[in-house]
Structures are given as C-alpha cells and as structure tokens.
Amino acid sequence: MATGSEQVVFKNKTARWIEDRLPILGFGYQHLVAYPAPRNLNYFWNFGALAGIMLVLQIITGIVLVMQYTPHTEMAFDSIERIMRDVNYGWLLRYAHANGASMFFIVVYIHIFRGLYYGSYKAPRELLWMLGVVILLLMMATAFMGYVLPWGQMSFWGAQVITSLFSAFPLVGDPIVTWLWGGFAVDNPTLNRFFSLHYLLPFVIVGVVFLHLIALHTHGSNNPVGIDLTKKDKIPFHPYYTVKDLFGLAVFLLFFSYFVFFGPNILGHPDNYIQADPLVTPAHIVPEWYFLPFYAILRSTVYDSIFTPLIVFSYLGITEKLMGVLAMFGSIAVLLVLPWLDTSRVRSANYRPIYRWVFWLLVIDAVVLTWVGGEVPTETVVLIGQLATLYYFVHFLVIMPLLGRLERPRPLPDSLGRPVLSHGASAQPAE
C-alpha cells in the first residue's frame, strides 16, 4: 500500500457496508494509513501532528472546564478558584488547558519555522501555507479571548489594551470599540461574547485544519531536500510515520508534563490571580509569551529614535498608535504573501547557502522581539525593539525578494534514491 489513490476494499463486512454508503473509512485509510509520505522526513515534521493533537487536547479539556465555569464578571474569577479547589482534578484540567495553549503555540511556531526553513510555502503549496496563517490568526484570537475568561487583572487589562487597538482607526475607531465591548467599558457583555467565541473558534480551526490537510495531501508533504518526489521515494504513513509521530509525542508529553506538574504557573502572570479591577491598572501589562514579538512590534512603531523619519506619516493622519496597529497586523499579513515575496526556485535552505544563515537571523530577530515585548519600554529597549522590528520587515520585504535572484543555490539531487543506491553519497546533504 504505497499510494493513497487507489480504491480501498475492506475485508471486514461491516466496514464494507459502511464504506459503500459513507466513504469515511476509505478516506481515513487513505489519509492516515496509506498516505504516501516522503521517506526522508526528519523530526521537524512531527510538529504538524503534534499541533493537531494539541488542538484536540485543548478542545477536550476546554469542554470539560466549561462545565464548571461561569461567564459572569462577578462569578468568573470565583468559578475558576472553585475549579482549582473543589472540582475533582479541576487543577489538572485547568493547568493542562492553560499550559496546553502555550504548548500549542510552541509546536505551531516550530511548525512555521520548519516551513520557512524548508520552503514549504512555495508552489504548489501556497494555499496550504496561507491556510496555515489563517489557523495562526484564529489561534491568536482564541488564545487571547481564552486568557480573558478567568477575569483576573491581566485578563481584564489585556482585553482593555487589545480591544483599544481598534480605536486607532480614524473616525470608525471609537464606535468599533464600543461595539466590540457591547458597552462603554470591558464588562459583562464583553466577557460573555469572548466566552461564546472562545468556544466557537476552535471548531472553526478544526475546519480550516481539514482544508490545510486536503491542501497538503493534494501535492503531498514537502521534505528536507525540497525536491518533488517520485512514488519510489515515498513510504506509507502507517506504520512509518505513525510510529515516528508517537515517539515524538512521548517526548513532547514529557516536556508538557514538566510544566503542568512542576511549573504550572511559570508561563502565566501572577497578576492574573488578582480579581479584575477596572480602577487599578497593573504596574506592567504584558501579554502571554507567545504574543510578545507582536506586542514588541506594536510598541516599537513610535515616531522616535530611529523611526523619527516616519513622522511624515503623521501628516497623512497615521498616528503612532495607528502605525503600531498596522505594523502588528502587517507582521502577520506579510506571511500571507510570502510565497510571492520569496523569488528563489529552490525550496530547502539546505541548498541555499546564504538563506540558511538569513533564516537563523530571523529566528534570532524573533527571540529579540520576544524579549523586547516583555521588557518595560525604556529608551534602550525601544531602540532595540525598533531595530528588530525594522529587520523583521526587511527580512520579508527586501531580503527574500532579492536573495532569490542573487543567491546561487547548490545543485539539487534528481531524486532521493539515486545517489544513495549508487553509493554517490556526495549529492546527499549531510542534514
């Protein structure tokens, strides 16, 4: 069973009866068992499956937690304390869910950087990549609204800050914010709609994940060498990658368990254990770690320091506040058009001697932005943040288009099998 295209005939009578009426078993068989996967996938290809598992885990723990949660400003905080103290295993479910969100983002960020390194966004996988960016956006919305639900200080002020972003737009800004709040402040109507949407969006994500998988399986997985593969270079997903994914899952669960059982609050902010108070702002409002790079971009776009020349935009009505919002959304929007910004015909960075270093500069840049986002914006921090923000956009808007034309890639092998079978190991990359 090397390919998934042919008709499956089940030996089991019941399976055949079902398949004849609803071809769901054959669909599952073709996509989870027979799916022809490249035989050279490395462990970075585990993270897609891990992301799927995290999505399911979040939905399951979430559904159970909701049975104990009360979406009301006067009761939300206490209902969560009750989950922690009185509900059987409530502490475990809540910690698994809260840390699960962090784990989901770790997994997805690695998944994205894997795609960036190996050029998984390039033709014919542009829509696959864009659907992935849509999933990221949905995840961000879901995680943000979920963070608001405990109605702690950080929840409340996080909601205040993020919803206020929309007030940056001229004319329509303030009415939009009032509409988002359902009132004149972040209050009970806001909490209720966030709760409703926090429950809804994961299922929308599931839907887009299906599209993501259909797009993936249309042309098959990319691979570390980045060349199009023949049938001979593919192996069935089961048992080869089911086993590899299971091993990866086991290792990942060890990592996850460390946080859940030994440091459940390491990734959270202590202020969220203070009940929301609309009259007192925390000393330093910070989002969850996975939003820090975007938060840094938001805060860095002030018309000051190296960005002083941007002051010309203020004459066009683009205030510093609006610029921050635009830059932040732009930092994700730029990913949507990346398949057309990258002009190189070679996918894998293993064959792109300059890009493989540029890639790591982007990783470092993301780390720097994460750090900046968590710091109090003093003069030095702002300067570093501006440099990092500038580099982020230069990477996508300048380096990617130019590098594709200027760089001379190393020669690609014709197939995975040939160099190995003829003992011509020289054409096979070491990685």
Add this chain to the structure above:
Amino acid sequence: MADTTVRHDESGGATRRDVLDVVTWSAVAIGAGTMVWPLISSMNPSADVLALSTTEVDVSQVPEGAGITVMWRGRPTFVRHRTPAEIEEARAVPLSALKDPQTDEERVKEGKDAYLITGGNCTHLGCVPLGNKVTDDRGEFGGWFCPCHGSHYDTSGRIRKGPAPLNLPVPEYEFISDTVARIG
C-alpha cells in the same frame, strides 16, 4: 482498517509484528484510560457540592399526622410525624406482603418511632409523591401516593403498589437533641 496489509506468516502463526501490535495497542489503551480518568472524574460531585450535604430539622415543628418537606442535597426529604395508629398499621404488615421487604423498625430511630424521615422522590421516576398534607390523597395504604404513575406507599414509606420498585430511601441521620435531627 489494516485488513488490506498482510501481516501473518504463511503458516498462520503470530509474527513479531503481531506481538508489537498487541503491545502498542495495549499501551495506547492504558494511556488513553489514564488520561480520560480526570476528565470523567471532574464531572462527579465536587468538594463544595459534597460539603453542602447536611441539613438540620426541628421535628417538633411537624404536627402529628402530617409531614413536612425539607431540602437535603438539593432534593426533597420527607419528615413525617406519624400517629400511633399509623405506626401500628405499618408494623402489622407481614414482610411477605412487601415488594422491598423492610421492617418499620429498621426505618426509624429507636425511641423516635413517631418520626419517619425518607427521601421525597418516588423510586419509580423521581416525582414527588403526595401525602405530607393531611388533605392529600395518600393512596390505598395511607402513606404517600404518586399520582404521576400510580405508586402507593404505606405509613412506613414502603412501596406497596404501582410501578416503583423500592421503598422511599431512609437517609443517614441522627437526633442531635430531643427535637433536632441532622440529616446527612
């Protein structure tokens, strides 16, 4: 679903892969079971719900011949002050006449025979039977009657006729003074 792949050796015996398969699925089953347990357990009564599980009743407020309904664990609980004739009637019934045989003595506290404390939901489908008020229809046996599906209970709260299978349950309780009973 793996029916299309060949995994048995020609002679039909188990292969190494069959063993690995069984071991893997066993591990998956144990792992999944372990992970599912907290999810299911979280839906059981929580500590704060269990903490609400005692109620005190001043039985001296119940007039002879009548009963009152108190809330215990969110459900009705009957406290009936029986007349000597009703107690007599309950004790005269032979156990062989009962669907759920229990003596009246087992269902009350010694020395407090006049007070019968039972759960207030019919053991058929959980309706609340009539009979606490003197004016209620108490059914053919003078205890309680559930008009919904026609179950008759006697003055000891035992099922005598109708679809209900069991006697009205006697909760855990004790008299903490002459007149006050603590249920739960």
